[in-house]
Amino acid sequence: MDVTVLDRLLQIGELFERDMATHFAGSPLTPQRVQVLWELARGGSCAQHELAARLGVSPRHVTTLVDVLEAGGYVRRSPHPTDRRSIFVALTATAEDTMHEMQLDHEELSATLLEAVAPEDRAAVERGVTAIAERLAELVAADEARRREEARADS
């Protein structure tokens, strides 16, 4: 029962999720809501339908997420300047500060984890995980395309 590289990689993802949950326990922020804020911080303000596309969730679900975040004072809804159907979502000043701090924490954590790697292995690890992420992205995209094909054939 060997432990593979993939096992390790998945373990890292799970541990990070657990830490996020611990970190925001007691606040209205959950890992998924933080992801919304994170996306707005990194990719900038946008209309709800675009946010849905960027997050890969349904427009309906974005309504729910933004409702909660707006009530908590993390985001602001405003009318879209040219399209009256659309609603613009932006971080509040407070949330922008929070996200900036989180960005710094994130970079620090990344550095700390890299320090756990032997110095002579670090460059190889950086190259390696990038290559793995890219290959996996290809494989997943291929799987999804195949499944869409099958679904189309069924109907």
Next chain:
Amino acid sequence: MDVTVLDRLLQIGELFERDMATHFAGSPLTPQRVQVLWELARGGSCAQHELAARLGVSPRHVTTLVDVLEAGGYVRRSPHPTDRRSIFVALTATAEDTMHEMQLDHEELSATLLEAVAPEDRAAVERGVTAIAERLAELVAADEARRREEARADS
């Protein structure tokens, strides 16, 4: 806006989750239910409360999970030989075969991903991700301990 090692690692976790969801779309199996079967396959049959501990979820939730998996023919409930309060959960023969196949697929995927890494980097990547996983586990455990401490101080 650099992409850190941590970003890559998290991306890998997300991609894997997405692939799992794609893979089991249309079946009653969801990623989390598969995890239950996976745990039973790797760690062996056990009573529900032990399964809850192994999965890190509430005993109540195990009831729900096992209900669905039992209805789908993946697991079997049987009385505990010595403790009449307990219920033993075991994979059915079909599920055992499915899990065995999944184990092979998993190993193959791990090998495929490692092939995406330059040959001279592979050993370093294996060492590196192990070191990162271990360091992160320590950090998460410390965070959780600190939070428990705080919660205790509050009450």
Next chain:
DNA sequence: TATTGTTATACTCTATAACTATA
């Protein structure tokens, strides 16, 4: 006619609290 957001509904994941049967 197509798109944007929302109301309505439902399934899944997850937890805590109260209860029953057993130890």
Next chain:
DNA sequence: TATAGTTATAGAGTATAACAATA
């Protein structure tokens, strides 16, 4: 009295379908 599982309830993540307003 403590433990194993279940009933009751609830919040969070997520989806589809139907609908209103707007393009």
